[in-house]
Amino acid sequence: MSLDWSKFKRKKNRLRIRWQWAKYDDDIDQVKKFYRAIRRNKSSSSYAKPKNIFIGNRNLISPKQQNVMVKFNYSRIEKSHKTLLEQYLPQERKENVKEKPVFFSAKREGQEAYEAYKSNMVPLHFKIILSPETNRLPLKNYTRAYMERVEWELGVKFDWVAVVHTDKPHHHVHILINGADRDGKPLKRPFPRDFVTRRSHIIASEIATNIIGQRSMEDIALSNDRKLSSNRWTSYDEDIQKLSKNNKIVPESERLRRRLNHLIELDLATYENGIYSLEKNWDTTLQITGRYNSFLYARDELKWNLKNDLKLFEGGQISGIVRKVYTLDDEYENNNAVIIENKNEAYFVPLFNRPSKKMEGKECVIEASATSKGRLAAKIYTISKKTEKEKNVSQGKSSEKTKRMR
Known part of the structure; x- marks a missing residue:
């Protein structure tokens, strides 16, 4: 669809746009949506004022x-x-x-x-x-x-x-x-x-x-060096992802080699005979860590599953043992979350409400579904276990019933 940019003049339609220029596809799509809305509303007697739009991308910095x-x-x-x-x-x-x-x-x-x-x-x-x-x-x-x-x-x-x-x-x-x-x-x-x-x-x-003032070339170089030791997804990881084949890569640049060495320290890669081998889900782990800073180290809490098998919980139902509880009250956390594990799988579960630290070590069930806004609403329930005495009593009653039936 060709766009008539004159339609976006503030005088004509009162559309307030913070222009950083729409160089990216998502920006163009956003403009198209509002352009269609303007055309639909022109025939309406009650013309609604559109909300503020901030067009641009943080990469434009x-x-x-x-x-x-x-x-x-x-x-x-x-x-x-x-x-x-x-x-x-x-x-x-x-x-x-x-x-x-x-x-x-x-x-x-x-x-x-x-x-x-x-x-x-x-x-x-x-x-x-x-x-x-x-x-x-x-x-x-x-x-x-x-x-x-x-x-x-x-x-x-x-x-x-x-x-x-x-x-x-x-x-x-x-x-x-x-x-x-x-x-x-x-x-x-x-x-x-x-x-x-x-x-x-x-x-x-x-x-x-x-x-x-602006950053000097020395500051920019130092910033790039920090990316080499970052525990989150960086532009270097994008290069590694593109250049790797079957999760194996022989780096051509010194910067990528240093980045891969840091991934080894995070247990996300290994090195043998000049070849770096990336672990399963290494890219997903780093990307999730950017959203949930506890995810990377939560893998150390697992007892029944391998580190790289920890996944982000995206809905449904799961039961298991709560290995760790993270809350916003902790100084270094940016999310409420729990680690839940059973013999077959392990999940990092973000929670909206603050979980109790008393849940650690207990068997729980987590249920989650998407809300009307598309967000994940997860609820956690503790499974109450019977004591050995209660089990013995119930077993005794069942044995008596079988005797009577005979």
Whole structure:
């Protein structure tokens, strides 16, 4: 279908598009959908204003711009909201952190920011993590500039509070956003999907670059070197995937060789007679780890299955022993999840609700189905076992019945 680009002028149809230019197929498809919607609505008397679209791709970020990792999460559970505010953000459970993080918001500092946020809390909440590649950024000022830009782009006055965590090699910011704005009005889907997956990354990179300048060639080379030892899917892994045949590869470049050596350390590859052999599901494991940071090390919890047999649970029913419980309350976790294993299979199961640590070692059943929005809703049930005494009693009763029948 040929496109008449004049139809997308803001004056004619009020369609607000953040242009980074539609170079990619998914962007073109998105524009086509809205173009068809405009044609259908032209004949309608009640012309609906389209929602904001953020066209672009995070790959459009120039290599010279600062790299910033952005992660979004949300929950509707009041207890989780309270735990994040009172324990997770201030790192109350971490004894090794002597100097606790200080709360701040758009215009408040310390206890004042904490109390102001707490007084207006509702169950719905959002959490954003900003983790710049460099530690040279003044994170407090950077966070305020980022949130100001986000509010301007989305047209929402967020009620938020944040802290800076410096206990990791990469300093990062946790932003907690209330489910009601500053005027107390409930938020209804304030973050469009395109904003979460694309635009938020572009904004974070642009602001960081404006504050400390572009990356030097030395910084870019250092960043590429970090990819060599990353535990997640990288551009080097894409090259390995393309060049390998039957999961075997002889690397031609030094960078790919170093990347493959790191995959050996992760038990995802082996080396013999100049040939690297990739383990089964090595690519899937790395890609899942990008979404669930516990997945890579969860393989060590298995007792009945091989490491590379751990799979991501995608629906249905499974029963087995819960080997490990991961929760958002843990400092280094970004998801609630459990590892469940039986003699035939093992699964990593992401959970929306926080699982109890008491489930570890118990036999459970997990059932999951897709919701109306296409998300996986998993529920976990503990299987109550009979005691030996109960078994003996039941066996005694059954033997008595058989005697009577005879």
